[in-house]
Amino acid sequence: MAEDNQSLGSNRTASDLFRQLEDVDVSADGSPLLRVLICCVYSVVCAAGLLGNLLVFFLLGARQERRTSRLDFFVLNxxxxxxxxxxxxxFWAVDTARDFSWxxxxxxxxxxxxxxVMNMYASVFFLTAMSVIRYLALASALPHTCARSSYFSDRCACAVIWTLATVATLPTAVFSTxxxxxxxxxxxxxxxxxxxxLAVYHLHKILVGFVVPVCVVSVSYVMLLRLIHTRSMKTSNPRRRSRVTKSVTIVVLSFFLCWMPNHAITLWSVLVKLNAANWDRTYYVVHTYVFPLTVCLAHANSCLNPVIYCLMRPEFRTRLKRLLHRGDTPTVSDRA
Structure with missing residues (x-):
């Protein structure tokens, strides 16, 4: 069976986030309930992501808020x-419902x-950039309300991120079919x-889209927490320190837990392709039943980001409550 499936190159693994070819036939033919579950998860994530991100657009879109925070510009992107x-x-829900027939x-x-793929890379790159900006803003003792020159540099940084995401997506744009x-x-x-x-493509995705960002985010937030704990400044009071520590922990854990299972199984498939790991029953079962669920978990990160970066901040929660109860136009002052 392994030789037959490998000779086909790939059969039914379009449930992968990047629709990559796989070595084995891991179709969900025998798992209609799994396909239904995936479709339901995609629908829920889509609805929650649309509502959450539209809310972010609205909260950040007020004229009074447009120049209040460097971080807000990255949150908007x-x-x-x-x-x-x-x-x-x-589109992927329909594909899944049709047993991965496009x-x-x-x-x-x-x-x-x-x-x-492009927005997966862009999302990860913006999360990484935001972690660095939070540290640099505090390390330089600058408030988040910065001079106009910083807005130009922020826009340049965002343009670079979009460019890098586009370049990283070129192999997908060229070879998808x-x-x-x-x-x-x-x-x-x-x-x-x-x-x-294909193995090289996956290794590039794992390194650029997960390993390097996780390292940068982790180092940035560890340095941020150390600075808050040791620097004698207003932001280092116990209540502030506790809130930032909680926020940072949730940011890092959500990013890591949402993406790590998908990348771990993808790495396993790379090892199989390079004959560094054996194709066996465990590999088949994991790719048939577990891998599609890790794809859903990775997608869920896109609806968690608005909650983490906006609704966790007390300023946003306060203005949202006023919006819901009074219909006021929100004004956000970022103190993240």
Whole structure:
């Protein structure tokens, strides 16, 4: 069975976040309940992500708020990436419901898959940049309400992030296609170099999209917490220290826990492709039943970000309450 499936290159693993080819036939043919579950999760994440990110747009969109915070500009860009990301979920839900048979044609396959991957990278890069900015702002003893020159540099930084995300997505845009496999049309990546190039692609995704960002985010927030605990300044009072520590812990844990399972199983598949790990029953079961759930968990990060970066901040909660109860226009002063 392993040899037959490997000779096909890939059958039914379009449930992967990047619709990559896999070595085994891990179709959900025998798991209609799993497909229903995935579709339901995608629908819930899409609805929650749309509402959450639209709320962020509204809270940050008031004229009074546009120049109050450096971090807010990055939060706005993060919300934009997550908003675009969740817009692709209905396509993948339909794909899953049809047993991973893509019904939208080659052009939409390329477009939707590229948008999915680009916004995944952009979201991770903005999360990373925000962790660095929070530390630098506190380390330099600057308030978050900065001079106009900082807004120019922030916009340049955001432009660089979008450019890097676009460049990282180029292999997906070039090699994504609809392939006719085992009587089905699958939206997936098809590299001319075969499994070796696919393994390189996945390793690049793991390193650039997870390992390096996790290291930068972790180091930045550890340094931030050390600074808050040791520096004699207003932000180091016990209540403030406790709130920032809690916020930082949730940020790091949510990012790590949402993405780590997906990247770990992807790394396992890379090792199998490179013959560094054996194809066995455990691998088959994990890719059939566990891997699709890790994809759902990774998608869920896009609706968690607005909660973490806005609704956890007391200023946003206060203004949101006023908005709901009085219909006031919110004014946010970032003290994150």
């Amino acid at each position: 993060l919300a934009l990436t997550d908003f675009q990301f969740v817009l692709t979920l209905p 019904p939208f044609g080659d052009a939409m396959c390329k477009a939707v898959l590229s948008v999915t 609809v392939s006719h496999v085992s009587g089905e049309n699958l939206c997936l990546l098809k590299f001319p170099g075969g499994q070796d190039w």
